[in-house]
Amino acid sequence: MAKDIGIDLGTANVLINIKGEGIVLNEPSVVAVNTSNNEVVAVGTEAYEMVGRTPGNIQVIRPLEDGVISDFKTTESMLTYFIDKLKVRSKFSKPNIMICCPADVTSVEQRAIIEAAEKAGGKQVYLELEPKVAAVGAGMDIFKPQGNLVIDIGGGTSDIAVLSMGSVVSSNSLRLAGDKMNSDIQFYVKQKHNLMIGERTAETIKKQVGSAFEPDASVVIPISGRDLMTGLPREVSINEVEAEEALHESLQAIIEATKGVLEVTPPELAADIIDRGVMLTGGGSLLKGMDKLFARELQIPVLLAEDPLDSVALGTGILLEHINKK
Structure with missing residues (x-):
């Protein structure tokens, strides 16, 4: 069977x-395709290893946006x-x-x-x-007549939803999440350090020194890229304060969207959310201090799912x- x-x-x-x-x-x-005969060369992890490192006839495609x-x-x-x-x-x-x-x-x-x-x-x-589905995976009981708020920050979208009795009561979906954070970092490094970095380097910065709340300037990593003036490889250092600065605008957009969802939530369900708190899931929620930032801005308790990536x-x-x- x-x-x-x-x-x-x-x-x-x-x-x-x-x-x-x-x-x-x-x-x-991720899928790697040979453009000369349209054959799939690699899929998944194997294809991801090729990002930014392929010859002209191999194109690495992200088929979901x-x-x-x-x-x-x-x-x-x-x-x-x-x-x-x-x-x-x-x-x-x-x-x-x-x-x-x-x-x-x-x-x-x-x-x-x-x-x-x-x-x-x-x-x-x-x-x-x-x-x-993320709320269920994070252990929330969404099938009772009570309000549950979940914020799922993935790679391509941030989904915010109030759930009750197994259905969505109010929601918003922003086409802004982990991938946008990576491009924010790329743009920031280009503007501030005159350095062009790749998508994978931006992802590394986000994971290692990305911060949403009270960044620590002493946490630093070296990164390499192409100098925009000379065209030659160059190394610079990036700290948590810079990463927070790069990500600030996108994080505020997710917070504003969450406030918008809460504003149209029925009062009884809103009262439940104050008691039960907000559940953060998705890879984007792993950013350092994300739960503290949301708790300060929304003035309600915020919990991080036990396994945000797998929720x-x-x-x-x-x-x-x-x-x-x-």
């Missing part, structure tokens, strides 16, 4: 949860590769697939996600909203158990 699977189809990473087995795959959402499919054919190839790798199909049956999408996804984008999953080998494809994938595993009741 085929095994049912849950897919967190993220802009940065794809995570796959097999029903009853847990998360079995976590690889970058802002949480939705921007390159349908490449997304289909990527999903097919991962599903085949896990051997979840049998000769006689295909797996049911639960797949997640941003809160403000359009019907056209929904159709594209379902079609890609079906062509990659899914039998019945179920779509669920990312903040709802959505864990949530699909829990919801797959009830897939036949849908």
Whole structure:
């Protein structure tokens, strides 16, 4: 028999949860293609190693942008590769697939996600909203008549949602998250240090000295890039204060969007949120001091999920158990 699977189809990473087995795959959402014959050269981790390091005939593609499919054919190839790798199909049956999408996804984008999953080998494809699945994966009981606020900061989107009785009451989805933070850092380093750095270097800066609250100037890392004046390689140092400065605007945009969601939340549910607090999930929530920044700005308790990177994938595993009741 085929095994049912849950897919967190993220802009940065794809995570796959097999029903009853847990998360079995976590690889970058990247595909390397040979442009001369349109053949897929590498997928996932292997393709990510090639970012910024390929010859002219090899193009490294991120087939998802802002949480939705921007390159349908490449997304289909990527999903097919991962599903085949896990051997979840049998000769006689295909797996049911639960797949997640941003809160403000359009019907056209929904159709594209379902079609890609079906062509990659899914039998019945179920779509669920990312903040709802993330909340379940983070351990929140969203099925009772009480307010729960979750902020899921992923690679391409930041999803903010108030949930009650298993449904979204009010929400907002910003096409601004981890990837935008990386480009913020790239722009800052270019402006301040006259240095061009790659996407992977920006990601390293974010992970190692990225800070959202009370940055420490003594925490420093060396980075290398191309000097814009001489065109030659050069090394500079970046500290937490600079990283916080680079990320400040994007973080404030997520906070303002959260305030906007709270403003349209019914009073009874808002009162529940004050008691229960806010749940932060997604890779972006791992930025140092993120929970403290949100707690100060929103004036309500903020909790960081136990496993923020895996919350959505864990949530699909829990919801797959009830897939036949849908």
